[in-house]
Amino acid sequence: MTAQVLDGLAAAAAIKAELRERVTALRERGVVPGLGTLLVGEDPGSVSYVGGKHRDSAEIGVESIRADLPADATEAEVHETIARLNADPAVTGYIVQLPLPRGMDEHAALVAVDPAKDVDGLHPANLGELVLGVDGEISTPLPCTPAGCLELLRRNDVSVSGKHVVVIGRGLTVGRPLGLLLTRKGVDATVTLTHSRTTDLAAEVRRADVVVAAVGVPHLVKPEWVKPGAAVLDVGVTRVGTTATGRAKLAGDVDPGVAEVAGWLSPNPGGVGPMTRAMLLANVVAAAERTVGRAG
Numbered sequence: 001m002t003a004q005v006l007d008g009l010a011a012a013a014a015i016k017a018e019l020r021e022r023v024t025a026l027r028e029r030g031v032v033p034g035l036g037t038l039l040v041g042e043d044p045g046s047v048s049y050v051g052g053k054h055r056d057s058a059e060i061g062v063e064s065i066r067a068d069l070p071a072d073a074t075e076a077e078v079h080e081t082i083a084r085l086n087a088d089p090a091v092t093g094y095i096v097q098l099p100l101p102r103g104m105d106e107h108a109a110l111v112a113v114d115p116a117k118d119v120d121g122l123h124p125a126n127l128g129e130l131v132l133g134v135d136g137e138i139s140t141p142l143p144c145t146p147a148g149c150l151e152l153l154r155r156n157d158v159s160v161s162g163k164h165v166v167v168i169g170r171g172l173t174v175g176r177p178l179g180l181l182l183t184r185k186g187v188d189a190t191v192t193l194t195h196s197r198t199t200d201l202a203a204e205v206r207r208a209d210v211v212v213a214a215v216g217v218p219h220l221v222k223p224e225w226v227k228p229g230a231a232v233l234d235v236g237v238t239r240v241g242t243t244a245t246g247r248a249k250l251a252g253d254v255d256p257g258v259a260e261v262a263g264w265l266s267p268n269p270g271g272v273g274p275m276t277r278a279m280l281l282a283n284v285v286a287a288a289e290r291t292v293g294r295a296g
């Protein structure tokens with residue numbers, strides 16, 4: 001058996017086509033959505049992701065506002081830039097690209113973002129809404145990678161309702177908020193949130209109907225761990241060298257052999273990454289629509 005491909009590029013293209021129409025409607029009302037990014041330093045992964053976010057924005061008519069600071073920028077400069085993005089009316093929403101350089105206080109940066117402009121869904125107020133709003137609709141932005149995981153499954157008719165989902169990794173941007181999203185009413189998964197201190201990860205994964213690997217350990221999830229027919233989302237990515245042509249060689253958290261056991265598998269690249277970017281744009285468009293609502 002070979003797993004069906006959970007094609008993130010195709011799903012993201014469909015989402016972007018829908019968003020493009022909403023952007024056109026906003027522009028007709030004189031509202032121009034703008035995505036801001038704050039990037040500190042030159043981590044090659046971060047540079048590549050931020051570039052992708054702005055390319056996607058241009059495709060659907062969202063303006064780009066880039067703030068790039070050198071790796072040796074001071075924390076005060078980072079906070080000045082955050083204040084500027086908070087105040088800039090052209091910026092509908094923005095993200096502080098993580099990780100920040102070693103030694104910088106990420107929590108302090110995330111708290112400083114205006115919650116109304118937090119299109120990452122990582123401000124404590126928005127994460128708090130995610131915790132409090134488990135029983136109903138919430139209008140605050142959802143963290144992009146967790147939302148992208150659910151949307152990729154939904155668009156491929158893979159239901160998680162009543163299913164056992166094993167999430168590997170408890171990080172701020174994926175595992176922890178994903179556990180909250182999966183257990184909301186209407187999503188209704190049963191979740192096991194595993195991490196580096198989990199005693200027997202292989203045994204946990206073997207019981208899973210859906211596996212989400214988000215740790216950044218190349219090829220961690222082995223074919224023998226996966227229940228035949230399970231859906232596997234490969235979220236983590238690690239740069240493991242460069243190709244002869246100078247491009248980055250990437251390795252996901254899932255061993256390629258899993259494709260022979262799983263029922264569905266998201267490729268990496270081409271799976272959850274493009275969905276993360278699509279969800280970011282969805283948050284920007286929704287934030288712009290909320291400003292229209294406020295104006296009457």
Ligand SMILES: Nc1nc(=O)c2c([nH]1)NC[C@@H]1CN(c3ccc(C(=O)N[C@@H](CCC(=O)O)C(=O)O)cc3)C=[N+]21
Pocket residue numbers: 045048049052095096097098099120144145173268269270271272273274276277
């Ligand atoms: N504040 C913040 N928000 C984030 O959402 C955030 C972050 N910081 N820091 C890092 C992680 C990682 N992340 C990715 C986004 C897109 C791809 C992506 O589009 N990947 C392409 C390949 C891109 C390539 O070739 O490098 C793919 O999977 O097909 C990957 C990873 C967002 N993150």
